[in-house]
Amino acid sequence: MKILVAVKRVADPDNLNKIKLSAQGKVDTTGLEPKASPYDDYALETALRLTENGANTKARLGEVVVVTFGPKEAEQMLRAMLGTGADRAIRVDATDDALDGDLVARGLKAVVDKEKPDLVLLGYQQAENESNEVGQMLAEYLGWPQATSVGAITSEGDTKLVVAREIEGATAQLRVTLPAVVTVLDKIVHPKSVHSKHTAPTHAYPDGVRFAALMAIMAAKKKPLAELKLAELAPDVALKVKYGNSELPPKRAAGVKVKDVGELVNKLKTEAKVI
Amino acid sequence: MAGTLVIAELSEGKVKKSTHSAITFAKQVGGPFAILAIGAGAAGAAAELAGFGAAKVVTVDAPSLAHYTAEGFAPSVAAVAKAGGYDVVAVAASSFGKDLAPRVAAKLSAGYAPDIDRVKVDGGKRAYRRPQYAGNALGWLEVTTPVHVVSVRQTEFAAAEPSGGASPVESAAKAADDAAAARVEFLKVEAGKSERPDLGEARVVVSGGRSIKEQFKQVLEPLADALGAAIGASRAACDAGYAPPELQVGQTGRTVAPQLYVAVGISGAIQHIAGMKGSKYIVAINKDPDAPIFQIADYGLVADLFVAVPDLVKALKASA
Numbered sequence A: 001m002k003i004l005v006a007v008k009r010v011a012d013p014d015n016l017n018k019i020k021l022s023a024q025g026k027v028d029t030t031g032l033e034p035k036a037s038p039y040d041d042y043a044l045e046t047a048l049r050l051t052e053n054g055a056n057t058k059a060r061l062g063e064v065v066v067v068t069f070g071p072k073e074a075e076q077m078l079r080a081m082l083g084t085g086a087d088r089a090i091r092v093d094a095t096d097d098a099l100d101g102d103l104v105a106r107g108l109k110a111v112v113d114k115e116k117p118d119l120v121l122l123g124y125q126q127a128e129n130e131s132n133e134v135g136q137m138l139a140e141y142l143g144w145p146q147a148t149s150v151g152a153i154t155s156e157g158d159t160k161l162v163v164a165r166e167i168e169g170a171t172a173q174l175r176v177t178l179p180a181v182v183t184v185l186d187k188i189v190h191p192k193s194v195h196s197k198h199t200a201p202t203h204a205y206p207d208g209v210r211f212a213a214l215m216a217i218m219a220a221k222k223k224p225l226a227e228l229k230l231a232e233l234a235p236d237v238a239l240k241v242k243y244g245n246s247e248l249p250p251k252r253a254a255g256v257k258v259k260d261v262g263e264l265v266n267k268l269k270t271e272a273k274v275i
Numbered sequence B: 001m002a003g004t005l006v007i008a009e010l011s012e013g014k015v016k017k018s019t020h021s022a023i024t025f026a027k028q029v030g031g032p033f034a035i036l037a038i039g040a041g042a043a044g045a046a047a048e049l050a051g052f053g054a055a056k057v058v059t060v061d062a063p064s065l066a067h068y069t070a071e072g073f074a075p076s077v078a079a080v081a082k083a084g085g086y087d088v089v090a091v092a093a094s095s096f097g098k099d100l101a102p103r104v105a106a107k108l109s110a111g112y113a114p115d116i117d118r119v120k121v122d123g124g125k126r127a128y129r130r131p132q133y134a135g136n137a138l139g140w141l142e143v144t145t146p147v148h149v150v151s152v153r154q155t156e157f158a159a160a161e162p163s164g165g166a167s168p169v170e171s172a173a174k175a176a177d178d179a180a181a182a183r184v185e186f187l188k189v190e191a192g193k194s195e196r197p198d199l200g201e202a203r204v205v206v207s208g209g210r211s212i213k214e215q216f217k218q219v220l221e222p223l224a225d226a227l228g229a230a231i232g233a234s235r236a237a238c239d240a241g242y243a244p245p246e247l248q249v250g251q252t253g254r255t256v257a258p259q260l261y262v263a264v265g266i267s268g269a270i271q272h273i274a275g276m277k278g279s280k281y282i283v284a285i286n287k288d289p290d291a292p293i294f295q296i297a298d299y300g301l302v303a304d305l306f307v308a309v310p311d312l313v314k315a316l317k318a319s320a
Helices: A013-018 A038-050 A072-084 A101-115 A134-142 A214-220 A261-270 B018-029 B042-049 B070-084 B095-107 B179-183 B210-227 B235-239 B305-319
Strands: A002-007 A009-011 A034-036 A063-070 A088-093 A119-123 A146-156 A160-167 A170-177 A180-184 A225-229 A241-247 B004-007 B033-038 B056-060 B088-092 B111-116 B118-122 B125-132 B137-143 B148-152 B169-171 B184-191 B204-208 B230-233 B260-264 B281-286 B299-302
Touching (some): A002 A072, A002 A101, A009 A013, A034 A072, A038 A063, A038 A072, A038 A180, A063 A072, A063 A101, A072 A088, A072 A225, A101 A134, A101 B095, A101 B111, A134 B070, A134 B095, A146 A170, A146 B070, A160 A180, A160 B095, A170 A180, A170 B179, A261 B305, B004 B018, B004 B070, B018 B033, B018 B088, B018 B118, B033 B042, B033 B070, B070 B095, B095 B111, B111 B125, B111 B137, B204 B210, B210 B260, B230 B235, B281 B305
Parallel strands (some): A002 A063, A002 A119, A063 A088, A119 A180, A146 A180, B004 B033, B004 B088, B033 B056, B056 B169, B088 B148, B111 B148, B204 B230, B260 B281
Antiparallel strands (some): A009 A034, A170 B184, B118 B125, B125 B137
């Protein structure tokens, strides 16, 4: 199976409460360490699990290609992903202000047309913009099935996946015939969330994503990393949405500390009047 | 007819409450709006939707639409939107809306404003505001295409009440499926078993963190019972297996905005706060006085939760 994983570099998702607004009303993430959007790390982990026998994660039984839209600096993230186990990387040269979800989807379609993967995996949304749209749009442009917000995947032979989508208070199971677009949630990296056709049904992975071994990081320097131009992929680079200024949400002031349960119940009754 | 097309969300032929938030959005945009009810049994839902002041209710009802898939629904939604010449296509940002709307937008070559919390109408121009950066920034955006596709955050658009009257109902033929529809097979929906109110709709939510460990149910259920609350959990508690995944509140889980949110043993990670900071009142119970949750809590109680929660249950029962 050949899998294309679309990834995005973002400001440190664990410290987004430290963002500031510039005088022009734009979000300023200066000082926050750039990282892969966590759901994209989960998408890569999913791709690796689908192209291996869980009992021998060193042997890649398929091909995993990572692709990002970003500046030169984003190559550091791609190198790290090559170290983690991806076979090849592609960077489409672009800056965030020249992109929207629709343009990324159209650019990705051109990459898919070239690469012809069986499956495209993405995080269900990226951690900065949180727009949850690229996978769905890509599926439409390709004419492929989509499965979004997926928390579990089992492969059935080479051509089908059974996926569990998380919906409000429930999961919806679908069987999709490849090629398809799948977007993943954090629970996809739980020990038994992904089963490739090579992996025993009883196999349990360590919880979370794997980390690159030192040897693998060294070897990754020799793995191919190609650069593509956005304009070659999407002749029409007009944006369908344009962001203006941002606001900071009203700060919730810290309230009061109550001394005991009695005082808490009293406040909820007489002050907040919610019980 | 220009105006807004609201896509109703149905469940087994019944209108889901999320639909009422999308109707409120349409009323804020102003001008005429229509409601599209799509799904098997949609014709039966039309009567319920006819009392909201819509110019009309359009139904697309076919047995093959018994189970939602984007590939099955998007072609008909796009066809109805095109036929009516609507300026805005709106749906609630539920799992249904979030899955469907971007595919519809791509089909219509329309710009998409996802998960918005405000709309500003200035003459013929509309700007949309949406939470980003885990709720730490609110970004305004404009859609540059003639047609706008919008999904609206249910917690920020109060449910519309029926306003009486009876909108005319017309049926539209189901559009041909996307070729991709033949490659998606619906298998089943497995509901989380719960007698409690739905997290997204509860007046009170009681949430627990990892520090409650295996006693998650024992500690939280009596408190939820005493408050008539839904139960939520932090991602850490879900990841550790102490709480089922469907209870997760936060960036990757549910976004909630109840009247009262009681955070028990939750430290207040950014991704959790992103999912609950719209709550009217927040109570935090945590033994660590420096836990970040106290910075946003209206009422903080620094205490051992295993002592404080049972005491709270007793006090609530005594004062009831």
